Amino acid sequence: MIEGFFYTRSRKKYLTRVLVAGAVMALGNLVMHYLMNVSISFFTILNPNIFLSLACGFGAVWLLDTIIEKKKILLIFPLIFVSALSIFTEASLVALILPYLMYASRKSGKDWILYIGTLLLSILFLLQAFSFDTSMSLWQSISLNPEFLIITVLPFIYLYNGKKGGRSSAFEKYFFYGFYPIHIWILFIIGHLLNH
Numbered sequence: 001m002i003e004g005f006f007y008t009r010s011r012k013k014y015l016t017r018v019l020v021a022g023a024v025m026a027l028g029n030l031v032m033h034y035l036m037n038v039s040i041s042f043f044t045i046l047n048p049n050i051f052l053s054l055a056c057g058f059g060a061v062w063l064l065d066t067i068i069e070k071k072k073i074l075l076i077f078p079l080i081f082v083s084a085l086s087i088f089t090e091a092s093l094v095a096l097i098l099p100y101l102m103y104a105s106r107k108s109g110k111d112w113i114l115y116i117g118t119l120l121l122s123i124l125f126l127l128q129a130f131s132f133d134t135s136m137s138l139w140q141s142i143s144l145n146p147e148f149l150i151i152t153v154l155p156f157i158y159l160y161n162g163k164k165g166g167r168s169s170a171f172e173k174y175f176f177y178g179f180y181p182i183h184i185w186i187l188f189i190i191g192h193l194l195n196h
Contacts, residue, residue: 001054002102005061007164015058017177022051025181032185036192047090048184051177056086057099064103094150097121115154122151 008014026045033040046052063079066072086095098121105114129145136144166172 001058002061002099002106003160005058005065005103006106011058011062015055015062018051018055018058021177021181022049022055025049025051025184028181028185032188036189038192043088046088050090050180053086053089053091053095056082056089057091057095060086060096061099061103064100065107092147093125094121094147098150111158114157118150118154122148125150 004014005011026049029044029049030040032038033044060079060082063075063082067075067079083096087093089095091098098118101114101117101121105111105117125145125148129141129148130138142148
C-alpha cells in the first residue's frame with residue numbers, strides 16, 4: 001500500500017477504490033451475518049475488513065505527506081482522527097503503526113527504520129500475548145494474539161526489488177479486491193456450519 005502511495009497515478013482514485021472495496025465488504029459482512037443468523041454489531045462492518053485498515057493507513061500517510069511537503073499544519077487534526085479510527089479496523093495497531101514505519105523508511109531511504117520498527121512491534125505484540133489471561137495455555141494465548149508474526153513480512157520486504165510486478169492487467173489489478181472478501185465469507189460460512 002505504501003509503494004502504491006508513491007507509485008499510483010492518482011492517490012484519490014486509489015483511496016476511493018479501497019474505500020469502495022471496504023464498503024462492499026462491510027455490506028457483504030452484514031449480509032453473511034444476516035443469512036447465517038449471527039448477531040450483528042458495529043464491529044461486523046469493521047472486522048474482518050482489511051480494506052478499511054488499508055484506507056486508514058493510506059489516508060493517514062497521505063495526510064502526513066501533505067503536512068510535510070505542503071506545510072499544511074492544520075491537517076494534523078484529520079491525521080489524528082484517521083489514525084485513531086484505524087485502531088478500530090481489522091489490522092488495529094498494525095494499521096496505525098506499520099504504514100508510518102513504511103512511509104518513514106521509504107521517504108528517508110533508510111530501510112533500517114522499517115526493519116527495527118517491525119521487530120520492536122513484533123516483540124511488543126509477543127509480550128502482549130504473554131500478558132493475557134493467565135488461565136490460558138501459552139499456545140492458546142499466542143493463537144488468540146498472532147499479531148507478533150508481523151515479523152514474517154520482513155524477508156519479503158527485503159527481497160522486494162522496487163519494481164512493479166506482473167503485466168498490469170485489469171485482472172491483476174482487481175483480483176484481490178474480489179478474492180479477499182469472497183474467501184473470508186466462504187470461511188465464515190464453513191466455520192458457522194461446523195459450529196452448528
